[in-house]
Amino acid sequence: METAGNPQSQLFGMAAEVPSATALYHAAEKVRDAGYKRWDVYSPFPIHGMDHAMGLKKSWLSALVFIGGITGLTIASILQFYPSSIEYPLVVAGKPTNFFTVPAFFPIMFELTVLLSAFTATFGMLALNGLPRWNHPIFNWNEFKKVSDDGFFVAIEATDPKFDEESTRAMLESVGGKHITLIYGD
Amino acid sequence: MADAFMQSHEAAAERIKRAPLVTNNRPMKWITDHVASCTEKSAPTWWWIAFTISASLAMVSFFCIAYLISTGVGVWGLNHPVGWAWDITNFVFWIGIGHAGTLISAILFLTRQKWRTSINRAAEAMTLFAVVCAGIFPAVHVGRIWMVWFLAPVPNSNAIWQNFRSPLLWDVFAVSTYFTVSVLFWYTGLVPDLATLRDRAKNKLRKFFYGIAALGWRGGNRQWKHYEMAYLILAGLSTPLVLSVHSVVSFDFATSVIPGWHTTIFPPYFVAGAIFGGFAMVLTIMLPARAIFGLHDLITDDHVDKMCKIILLTGSIVGYAYAMEFFIAWYGGNMFEQYAFINRATGPYWWAYWSMIFCNVVAPQLFWFRFFRRHVLWVFVVCMFVNAGMWFERFVIIVTSLHRDFLPSSWNMFYPTWVDIWTFVGTFGIFLALFLLFIRWLPMICIFEVKAVLPEADPHHGHDEHHHEPAAAVKGAAH
Numbered sequence: 001m002e003t004a005g006n007p008q009s010q011l012f013g014m015a016a017e018v019p020s021a022t023a024l025y026h027a028a029e030k031v032r033d034a035g036y037k038r039w040d041v042y043s044p045f046p047i048h049g050m051d052h053a054m055g056l057k058k059s060w061l062s063a064l065v066f067i068g069g070i071t072g073l074t075i076a077s078i079l080q081f082y083p084s085s086i087e088y089p090l091v092v093a094g095k096p097t098n099f100f101t102v103p104a105f106f107p108i109m110f111e112l113t114v115l116l117s118a119f120t121a122t123f124g125m126l127a128l129n130g131l132p133r134w135n136h137p138i139f140n141w142n143e144f145k146k147v148s149d150d151g152f153f154v155a156i157e158a159t160d161p162k163f164d165e166e167s168t169r170a171m172l173e174s175v176g177g178k179h180i181t182l183i184y185g186d
Numbered sequence: 187m188a189d190a191f192m193q194s195h196e197a198a199a200e201r202i203k204r205a206p207l208v209t210n211n212r213p214m215k216w217i218t219d220h221v222a223s224c225t226e227k228s229a230p231t232w233w234w235i236a237f238t239i240s241a242s243l244a245m246v247s248f249f250c251i252a253y254l255i256s257t258g259v260g261v262w263g264l265n266h267p268v269g270w271a272w273d274i275t276n277f278v279f280w281i282g283i284g285h286a287g288t289l290i291s292a293i294l295f296l297t298r299q300k301w302r303t304s305i306n307r308a309a310e311a312m313t314l315f316a317v318v319c320a321g322i323f324p325a326v327h328v329g330r331i332w333m334v335w336f337l338a339p340v341p342n343s344n345a346i347w348q349n350f351r352s353p354l355l356w357d358v359f360a361v362s363t364y365f366t367v368s369v370l371f372w373y374t375g376l377v378p379d380l381a382t383l384r385d386r387a388k389n390k391l392r393k394f395f396y397g398i399a400a401l402g403w404r405g406g407n408r409q410w411k412h413y414e415m416a417y418l419i420l421a422g423l424s425t426p427l428v429l430s431v432h433s434v435v436s437f438d439f440a441t442s443v444i445p446g447w448h449t450t451i452f453p454p455y456f457v458a459g460a461i462f463g464g465f466a467m468v469l470t471i472m473l474p475a476r477a478i479f480g481l482h483d484l485i486t487d488d489h490v491d492k493m494c495k496i497i498l499l500t501g502s503i504v505g506y507a508y509a510m511e512f513f514i515a516w517y518g519g520n521m522f523e524q525y526a527f528i529n530r531a532t533g534p535y536w537w538a539y540w541s542m543i544f545c546n547v548v549a550p551q552l553f554w555f556r557f558f559r560r561h562v563l564w565v566f567v568v569c570m571f572v573n574a575g576m577w578f579e580r581f582v583i584i585v586t587s588l589h590r591d592f593l594p595s596s597w598n599m600f601y602p603t604w605v606d607i608w609t610f611v612g613t614f615g616i617f618l619a620l621f622l623l624f625i626r627w628l629p630m631i632c633i634f635e636v637k638a639v640l641p642e643a644d645p646h647h648g649h650d651e652h653h654h655e656p657a658a659a660v661k662g663a664a665h
Contacts, residue, residue: 025645
């Protein structure tokens, strides 16, 4: 079997290339049904329905964003209402400064809700994906350069309880995997 | 049941088959090579010429701003009662242009308009650069720019606190939020393509910078899952945001008591106008870029056609708003309001008003005809009219409303000075210089999204033609 990376170092896992998005979809279904847990499929673009084929649940990023949005709304409410109505009311043209002026605070409440939600969406997505990171063992594999062009890959990590060089290899072959490679860390 | 539904669904899909989004059956590798190579080949001569001109023009703008700051706002033609003129006109003009980028990236994404994929990247870049140009004007028009921090609610010992009930402060929050969210949205969209550039990088410098910028993206489905959710949420957030930003910009006017500004139609009218002007600017920069880089298979004539239709639609909404303003001025029975509108059309600024009507309402009507939507030169000419027309619109709203207010003794004309003119002309240099740098350093078409709309990107592709029966059986077994 081909190897990538430094064979003296820790084994990351076993990977194979498949020819198309369709093949990747079916490969994912098979790996899922074989009961693997620590594995992933790699593609140049998100493939429709792949979460189902891999047996993944919906991303819970939306829950984080909801918290971010509520935080923004709270900050805006306090920032505006407390100084403008209680601590330091600005009387302009003799108009009131009481609680019933709250509609004037809506635009900034909205803006800060959106702002903090957007920050949470971007940075929360990166955090859930474990990014940014300097390197990853799979980048030791030269074939993998194609993942951002037209390559489709399946990789099963060595830490998976079902990982076994023989049976995993057989399974990757059965889904039509080419260039089956053992990938090591640095 | 499900199978019967799928079959009728497929039959229906067959009947309404659309023109391909990428023509000539280009494979994925072609798309990667073609888009990424625009950043990899050494810069062509035309690029250096264009960049030199734009950058020089940008320097003119910077010089004018330095002169303004070192001398004072008196170097502009502002007077009493025209206290806002080209500065705010230019601000609204540029911020409006930005809105088309967000519309393409967010609203068309939520409505599943797949044709947006080949134009969204450049349109979003245009948004950012337009907002950069827009931001200059309110910042420098405050006069003493070293006190610009007064805009922000910073606790201080000077007893200065912002009036949060003022639309001008809403504007500060709206525009800065808009810029920040646009940057986040743009960068999120760029990450997978930066990974493409990283993987193709040949020299050390590119490997280093694209490697850092791609943040270690691997393209695993466990990453795509969160990524797609983040993108969906950002699109969902940007959609109301873009509508709110220009509504808030219009509140700067609508909440005042100046005749011609104090109207409730302003928010939707400004939003439609922003999208209208923005699409014209997208086409103005995309048509030359497409021609120069030979991207006709990605940005097809169908794309141009669709954008022309949006210009026609929003242009007609704007035309309706112009008419409705007049109607309400008459119907409202307020003599100051009535005078303001009669003065717009027949007063000393009649030429600006009628230029606006011609450019924004009359010229886009050509797009009713397929011939004009499909003819690149005509499209370009109409877009230039719209660009000019949208500037005139803001000029008309701001200057004609201010120059004759309630008290005839304070009436005055506005004349721009050379500083007014060159600061504005120079912002085109800033905008174009940034755009030229963008097309050299970043993929101007969203590579991964274009691949995702190819027929072979669909995991069920190929079943229909070759082995429908087994595929159906597999599907049945899997569910």
